[in-house]
Amino acid sequence: MASDERFSLELNEQFAERRLGAVRNPVVEGPVSDWATDFSHVEPEWANDMYEIQAGLRTRCPIARTERFGGAWLPLRYDDIAAIAHDTERFTSRTVVMGNFRPPLDAAPMGVTPPISSDPPFHHPARKLLLPPFTKSEILKLEPATRAYCHELIDAFDGRDTVDAAVEYAQHIPMRVIGDMLGFPPEDADEFRVFVENALEGINLPPEQRIANMGQLYEYLVAQVHDHIENPRDDLTSYLLNCELEGEKLNAFHVTGTMALLLIAGIDTTWSAIGASLWHLAKTPKDLERIVTDRSLLPTATEEFLRAYAPVTMARLVRDDMEWNGVDMKAEDWILLSFPAANRDPDQFERADEVVIDREVNRHAAFGLGIHRCLGSHLARMELRVALEVWLERIPAFSLADPAAVVWSKGQVRGPRTIPMRIG
Numbered sequence: 193m194a195s196d197e198r199f200s201l202e203l204n205e206q207f208a209e210r211r212l213g214a215v216r217n218p219v220v221e222g223p224v225s226d227w228a229t230d231f232s233h234v235e236p237e238w239a240n241d242m243y244e245i246q247a248g249l250r251t252r253c254p255i256a257r258t259e260r261f262g263g264a265w266l267p268l269r270y271d272d273i274a275a276i277a278h279d280t281e282r283f284t285s286r287t288v289v290m291g292n293f294r295p296p297l298d299a300a301p302m303g304v305t306p307p308i309s310s311d312p313p314f315h316h317p318a319r320k321l322l323l324p325p326f327t328k329s330e331i332l333k334l335e336p337a338t339r340a341y342c343h344e345l346i347d348a349f350d351g352r353d354t355v356d357a358a359v360e361y362a363q364h365i366p367m368r369v370i371g372d373m374l375g376f377p378p379e380d381a382d383e384f385r386v387f388v389e390n391a392l393e394g395i396n397l398p399p400e401q402r403i404a405n406m407g408q409l410y411e412y413l414v415a416q417v418h419d420h421i422e423n424p425r426d427d428l429t430s431y432l433l434n435c436e437l438e439g440e441k442l443n444a445f446h447v448t449g450t451m452a453l454l455l456i457a458g459i460d461t462t463w464s465a466i467g468a469s470l471w472h473l474a475k476t477p478k479d480l481e482r483i484v485t486d487r488s489l490l491p492t493a494t495e496e497f498l499r500a501y502a503p504v505t506m507a508r509l510v511r512d513d514m515e516w517n518g519v520d521m522k523a524e525d526w527i528l529l530s531f532p533a534a535n536r537d538p539d540q541f542e543r544a545d546e547v548v549i550d551r552e553v554n555r556h557a558a559f560g561l562g563i564h565r566c567l568g569s570h571l572a573r574m575e576l577r578v579a580l581e582v583w584l585e586r587i588p589a590f591s592l593a594d595p596a597a598v599v600w601s602k603g604q605v606r607g608p609r610t611i612p613m614r615i616g
């Protein structure tokens with residue numbers, strides 16, 4: 193049996209231990225008293241319409257506050273969000289998912305899911321080793337299989353006149369693509385969805401429950417690692433097992449942390465972007481008609497959907513006590529870094545709250561800003577483009593079957609999780 197001393201059977205306990213030193217705060221749930229002083233991104237109002245909340249806050253205070261999650265700030269202006277994203281000295285990425293506990297200080301500079309959780313100087317080499325499999329030319333090789341899979345999903349609608357565009361279409365595309373890239377069995381896709389929900393939507397669970405959920409993900413990843421050690425193949429998992437940083441193979445935390453990142457970042461984000469784009473077209477007949485009659489609008493339209501419905505909000509932790517733009521920040525305060533809010537700042541974009549499908553200048557921040565800018569953006573754009581092309585080719589006429597039944601995810605990655613759609 194092939195072995196690799198980096199991956200012992202006790203590894204899973206060590207993963208839990210790495211989180212046990214964390215500061216924990218009591219779970220605070222329930223209605224928000226005032227969004228400027230008590231915001232929460234896990235309450236239903238936020239999931240239903242965070243744009244309205246953020247637009248209201250922008251006129252009242254440029255940086256909102258909450259005591260929930262052990263204390264957090266929410267900047268609303270593009271310039272503030274960009275400044276924080278670029279300032280890795282004063283704001284750390286030790287974890288980018290805001291919740292009730294923070295990983296121990298010694299998790300830095302790698303963090304638990306490198307490179308997104310890594311600060312300089314560790315970040316640069318950790319990111320660099322991931323670049324080759326995500327270049328535009330490597331990603332284009334995946335296009336034919338992605339297209340064929342989209343057709344397969346629509347074939348399975350089997351002539352019905354109502355389908356769920358999120359459950360039956362959007363979610364499957366990124367799960368299949370990143371699962372294949374990592375070399376995970378396609379039949380495990382249902383488990384991936386649970387991992388993603390636990391990581392991003394279950395953040396207000398009691399810490400013990402959250403640690404147990406993370407433990408399940410790592411158990412799965414370690415099993416995949418062992419399978420790849422015994423049967424190496426041409427995929428991202430074997431690639432990571434063989435990668436070297438400064439002449440050394442990556443340690444077990446690095447390998448599995450990056451696998452976790454790719455799985456989570458690869459699924460929820462693109463699933464949300466595909467779903468939100470189809471939802472917009474279903475509820476906006478004039479945009480649907482324009483795109484169906486003039487497919488050359490698709491590139492500007494997809495960038496506009498990414499801007500207007502940017503799915504990803506990230507987090508940072510304040511490194512030391514400081515005064516920042518008139519606000520008294522304390523070490524270990526969270527910053528909720530809302531790229532969606534940046535994308536709708538009227539000082540940055542004309543008609544910021546409108547969806548303008550032929551918008552020409554569109555330097556949006558959906559993929560982030562600064563050193564952590566999305567490494568999977570070519571993959572995300574390919575999946576989004578192919579998913580929309582195939583849907584529009586096969587189903588040029590569609591509308592929301594029940595607008596009130598659309599359900600949006602909670603937390604930092606926002607997208608529709610169910611979209612009953614009338615087709616044909």
Ligand code: HEM
Pocket residue numbers: 277285288307308309319370453454455457458459461462465502503504506507531557558559560561563564565566567568569571572
């Ligand atoms: C529409 C889909 C996507 C959106 C909107 C998106 C958005 C983002 C954002 C905003 C960041 C910056 C994080 C930060 O500043 O802390 C990021 C980073 C990252 N994304 Fe994506 N992402 C998408 C799809 C993907 C996909 C498909 C993958 C690949 C599996 C991926 C992999 C990554 C990685 C590895 C990073 C960390 C880069 C670094 O820290 O240097 N993303 N993404």
